[in-house]
Amino acid sequence: MEHTDTDHPDTLLIIDGHSMAFRAFYALPADTFTTTTGQHTNAVYGFVTMLLKLLEMERPTRVAVAFDVSRHSFRTEEYPEYKGTRGETPPEFIGQVELIGEVLDAMGIRRLTRDGYEADDILATLATEAAARGWDVLVASGDRDSFQLISDRVTVLYPGQGPGDLREMTPEAVQEKYGLPPAQYPELAALVGETSDNLPGVPGVGPKTAAQWLAKFGGLENLLARADEVGGKRGQALRDNLEEVRRNRRLNHLLTDLDLGVDVEDLRRGPTDRRAVEDLFDVLEFTGLRRRVLSAADIGLVAEEAAGNGSSDAAGPQEGDGDAEAREDLSLTVVGPGTDVSEWTARVVGPAGLWIDGSRRPGSGDAERLALADGTRVLVAETSDLEPGQEAVVGEFLADCPGLVVHDGKGTWHALRGRGWTMHAPAFDVELAAYLIRPEQRGYAMETLVQRYLGRAPDPAAASDALFELGGPAPDEPEAPTSAQTAAARAAWACVELSTALAALLEEHEESHLMGEVELPLQGVLARMEDTGIAMDPGVLDTLRGELSSGVERAASEAYKAIGRQVNLSSPKQLQEVLFDQLKLPYTKKTKTGYTTNAEALQELWVRTQEPFLEHLLTHRDRIKLLQMVESLQAAISPDGRIHTTFSQVVAATGRLASSDPNLQNIPARTADGRRIRHAFVAGRGFESLLSADYSQIEMRIMAHLSRDAGLIEAFNSGEDLHRTMASMVFGTPVEEVSPDQRTRIKATSYGLAYGLSSYGLSQQLGIPVPEAAELRERYFERFGGVRDYLAGLVAQARRDGYTQTMFHRRRYLPDLSSENRQRREMAERAALNAPIQGSAADIIKIAMVRVDAALREAGLSSRLLLQIHDELIVEVAPGEVGDVTRIVSEGMASPVHMDVPLEVAIGVGRSWMEAAH
DNA sequence: TCAAACCCGTC
């Protein structure tokens, strides 16, 4: 009965057990995965989740997991230091590999080991054998040595950043990433070295150089033979390390001919021992996984046992589970002339994925192509081809559908708005969800999310994508979809699939509230803020530009006169020549490429030397920076006379917003000259004034509340100037006798603390010797011990959990807390201090924005939110509404939860932002 | 053309 179907070749899944378990261990916090008996289970959980995902997605016909027997192998025989840098096994990891073994046994999955060899060699042997039979092979391994196995038949699944994130390494992927074919990867690795295996490479040679050499000389052998032809420092380094490179190459070669005493044919899964699974998962205290393990019991089983009857050898995706049946119903409709769109929309039940192609810019969006997907069907339309009736139906659907699932809902909103459509508030946004789950990640492009959370390759040719089961348009459709239409359809479809996966993760993280009550509602608020924009007074900008540009010219010519030649004053490199070679000024602090020419250093140099050039240079810097800003603001004014910035809701790891194109969150405020730019931001036509409302010392208030430090709380509640009061408490002088200098020191210490400032940093900041700064810190902590304990606790907790949390459960993962690299580790520690404080402030003002926006609209006012600058809101006030707006803003910005220190909001009103500020 | 380095504006 059992044979290989030519359309669905056998697939072998082989997993490097130890390395994948170890990856899972570091990807998930050990502390949240602990049984009542104290056994840690994070590696088991991560491993089993990954295994299930692979079984469900790939449906392999053969499965095996290979384990190392011990640290000793033929490689340590040759080179005792091999993998010698690996430290002691973390105590939390102990016992978890055994547990994984038991799970595998219960699931009927073969475990393989071979004394004297590594799991990698077992993988290599099996992969080679299976590929020779024409099977597809998936190798899950966290060891890059496995890349040498990659071929058209063999794909390596290599762990990426997050838990459960596996990257499909194909020959193309290796070529793209390293610039050479997989078979040559070990040659590159031999040159570069592998820290985790304790195999040093050639110093100064990274992947780029290595790939270049290999391409130039045609492989490692030739390179080593002709090493004397390689010039430069790196050439010498290569010649000095020829033996090491040869040794690396010997050690990273995987054996493909081990005698494992088992045939790949025999790697069918055995039956799942349900009883054993139940017992084991009781011990592990896993609940959700149990069901998935049991329902995956038939994947990869011997055909005869699979469905309880003998007729299933045509197997493959059609095999009788719910998913496959649903897929047969899938349909793709490309809207053409006369297509009855309402027939399609009327049948939508449940969530509807929505994807738009076209510009997503505020104020100039355009939805060129639109795709809608429900659980079983996808509809695609070129919007410019829609007939009026069709357009009306789509518009009505978008405006009324309560179950929209989107990616970047704000951009989608702008795109639809460009065509005059309105969009119902989305029920879910997969980009926002992915951000909340891992806010420190870089990008959340659709393809990235599909790969990360659905485990599918972004490549349209990937056969595992359900959409390709669609097989094109339904028979009665005249047009086949274009590739752009297919891509849009896939994206809309993926929105729905992703929303289920991500909603579960949010729930697990206790971030569902943040999503549903904060980020999603805020998205709509931000869309309207961007769409509205802020009015500019072009006259003010013109005047400023004139003044500034003559200021720039004057400063430049004075500067040139002082040194007798013209240089590019914006070039740090040329400035260094002038300062240190020509003028022979004392050196400033070192940078990577020389000596710094930043304003602080120049200022200090000027005080010491009175060199006139420095003064002109500083003036020039200052003027040109402002000029630049004025010009970029002028260029950003839309035809409506307003600037429409973009607020990004998914870039800042702490939860803050970011503003760009142009950035309106860094308009000068500190110097009088710079502040003049704020005169140009005004109330627009039909409005009376701008209102600015900002939180006073919100971060210190959060610190007081969270640390429960009695002294700090008392300082706040005294109602006096905070820093003065704190200074009097630290220095033991009456409040009225606190000197300005004492106040400055305490203020700097306070704010420095939330950033992880060292004594050195504090000394620099205040211009005092380090011991004095250290003493200041000491005295501060003596008086505010609760703050010290709280901050220390933050880092300890972050190290334990792997992440920090804000007052509203916003997480930030900090993998670098366990970095071997001191600099990285210390940076992560400082971030751990800062994230809960900065992030809680971000939570609070986001909630305030949602409340203020809702209250303004409910009150039927025309006044509207325009900008957010981290702790400040700008509202455009309609005539006669100042009183109401002031009240609404004050109430909306009041703390959403009780705090031991109340939040204080300062409000100002004026014709321009400058006048509204206080 | 692109990335890295430097510099600097905000909170």
Place this chain on the structure above:
DNA sequence: TTGACGGGTTTGAC
């Protein structure tokens, strides 16, 4: 050797 951003210019490699 203080957190979080966006963005300008120069420079050098490609």
